């Protein structure tokens with residue numbers, strides 16, 4: 177088994193899609209690394225990228241071409257200032273030149289050099305092949321696969337050995353929910369404590385805490401930015417941003433000037449059931465409106481589902497526990513990351529493999545278990561909460577209209593967050609020893625359902641809402 181860190185499951189990136197934007201971006205950077213390693217980089221005179229399968233079918237709506245150009249230019253998706261995206265892309269498209277890794281100017285005609293092929297590569301539905309022509313006329317190609325959540329792999333899986341060696345270092349190697357529970361029981365630890373011990377075999381305590389703080393800062397920022405930005409989302413569907421008005425109506429006369437003061441202001445508002453529903457929806461919509469406009473979000477476990485986990489954490493902070501602090505955030509992220517990794521090991525977090533159950537379903541499950549720990553649930557109740565959340569997402573298809581991560585994606589985050597909270601509450605009131613469906617069984621069911629689902633419903637925009645509703649209807 178390979179190691180999957182919390183920082184693999186929760187990654188800072190740029191919207192709108194982890195598999196179609198962040199993955200290709202990172203693949204382009206990996207390819208540059210390969211060229212350098214083989215001492216071919218300096219000899220490159222021409223480049224092109226072939227996209228296959230789902231990457232090709234919904235690549236335009238998911239900004240795959242933009243991500244590739246930014247990756248090929250050598251920019252880091254974690255730190256690249258998103259306000260510069262337009263300028264960089266304008267430069268490439270108007271000059272028909274690209275500065276490979278910021279160093280080497282090569283001719284680049286986006287419409288010709290990024291090729292959208294309809295066929296699927298056998299290894300994975302999200303395939304891409306980078307080709308470089310060298311000075312001597314020879315061509316060097318390398319294929320990558322974007323397997324969901326920003327993860328990229330090569331068919332030969334060269335990094336597999338390293339990841340397996342890292343997994344062997346974990347004091348508590350976990351593949352399944354039952355193993356996680358066994359460690360919690362044997363050690364008398366919570367889920368987040370067990371996960372923290374594993375993370376310590378990869379990095380120092382300070383690095384873990386610092387990394388989690390950075391992740392939460394981006395999550396909070398994406399909620400704040402989304403809730404304070406009005407207008408229409410890009411892409412042609414004319415989707416109106418809704419978080420802005422929701423926030424305005426809910427916050428009333430409470431004043432604030434930054435995200436921390438916003439939290440205090442929300443705590444000051446009167447909340448009944450309707451307001452709670454609206455606040456949670458507002459947080460989730462905000463993140464995914466930022467995501468849909470190529471903004472900075474945390475892939476959790478994907479970009480399309482990036483709003484669920486922040487919305488549920490924020491719910492805990494502003495509704496459940498007004499004294500919540502970073503320690504709670506830490507526990508929440510560690511627990512949710514581990515639950516996500518169990519899904520990745522036992523099923524998939526890629527919509528191209530499993531439909532939306534693999535994105536919103538998994539994020540809801542991650543959030544439910546993590547919230548349950550903060551609410552005082554036992555590890556058994558936490559996994560029960562995760563199971564309940566996924567059980568009621570089983571079979572959910574991926575059918576984004578016009579290939580844009582907007583409809584049904586943005587609203588789906590609100591629904592996933594609400595389901596997570598409900599699943600948590602049900603688990604807290606239940607005796608997990610009487611549960612009929614353990615988490616591992618629901619994960620296995622999700623994977624079988626994924627395999628039975630036709631490719632029309634796996635991020636290809638060839639079925640469902642994507643064919644019932646045309647961009648011209650919008």
Ligand code: SF4
Pocket residue numbers: 480481527531532533535536573574575576581582583584585586588635
């Ligand atoms: S429908 Fe779900 S899985 Fe598909 S792009 Fe939207 S959020 Fe992602």
